[in-house]
Amino acid sequence: TQLLEQSPQFLSIQEGENLTVYCNSSSVFSSLQWYRQEPGEGPVLLVTVVTGGEVKKLKRLTFQFGDARKDSSLHITAAQPGDTGLYLCAGVDRGSTLGRLYFGRGTQLTVWP
Amino acid sequence: NAGVTQTPKFRVLKTGQSMTLLCAQDMNHEYMYWYRQDPGMGLRLIHYSVGEGTTAKGEVPDGYNVSRLKKQNFLLGLESAAPSQTSVYFCASRSIRDRSYQPQHFGDGTRLSIL
Numbered sequence: 001t002q003l004l005e006q007s008p009q010f011l012s013i014q015e016g017e018n019l020t021v022y023c024n025s026s027s028v029f030s031s032l033q034w035y036r037q038e039p040g041e042g043p044v045l046l047v048t049v050v051t052g053g054e055v056k057k058l059k060r061l062t063f064q065f066g067d068a069r070k071d072s073s074l075h076i077t078a079a080q081p082g083d084t085g086l087y088l089c090a091g092v093d094r095g096s097t098l099g100r101l102y103f104g105r106g107t108q109l110t111v112w113p
Numbered sequence: 114n115a116g117v118t119q120t121p122k123f124r125v126l127k128t129g130q131s132m133t134l135l136c137a138q139d140m141n142h143e144y145m146y147w148y149r150q151d152p153g154m155g156l157r158l159i160h161y162s163v164g165e166g167t168t169a170k171g172e173v174p175d176g177y178n179v180s181r182l183k184k185q186n187f188l189l190g191l192e193s194a195a196p197s198q199t200s201v202y203f204c205a206s207r208s209i210r211d212r213s214y215q216p217q218h219f220g221d222g223t224r225l226s227i228l
Binding site: 004006009033040041042043044045048088090100101103104105106 | 117153154155156157158161203205216217219220221222
């Protein structure tokens with residue numbers, strides 16, 4: 001059973017288009033992290049959202065944490081080929097001192113020039 | 114800074130062979146993790162460690178063993194490799210401070226094929 005459902009699994013768009021990736025769960029998390037992974041490398045943290053309703057911006061990327069802390073979204077404005085990669089959301093277990101992460105299956109984004 | 118270093122980067126094994134994957138981190142992190150990543154499955158936790166000399170099972174521990182004899186090193190062992198263990202293995206580490214906010218730092222992975 002996947003705790004975090006991420007959609008879409010694949011996204012192929014033209015440069016300049018906007019897109020949104022969704023990360024949904026029936027569980028409440030203490031925080032949620034978004035990672036980006038490029039071929040041949042490990043995931044790298046983009047952002048952590050902590051408070052319900054929180055919105056964080058990272059240049060053209062906007063991250064939002066749902067009010068109930070069960071879901072999150074990533075919106076990219078005017079996508080560029082450099083945005084190509086695998087985007088992973090990961091929920092932080094609120095009951096674990098380990099800070100265990102539960103990963104979604106990922107969204108493979110391809111931006112064509 | 115090297116961060117998290119995994120060796121080897123690639124390996125091909127025959128069914129039944131054994132091997133050890135090494136993870137080393139130079140950030141003095143307390144927590145270390147081993148994941149496997151399969152197509153369309155995201156990252157799944159195999160084993161983890163909260164400190165030197167301690168290890169615990171994650172989501173998919175069967176067929177793997179781990180050891181953490183030194184704080185900076187976390188070893189993942191396959192005693193008798195099976196084709197189902199063909200995967201990309203990632204090691205990660207994290208500071209003990211502030212459990213909700215600290216990111217996990219990942220190595221670049223070990224690509225393992227079992228024939």
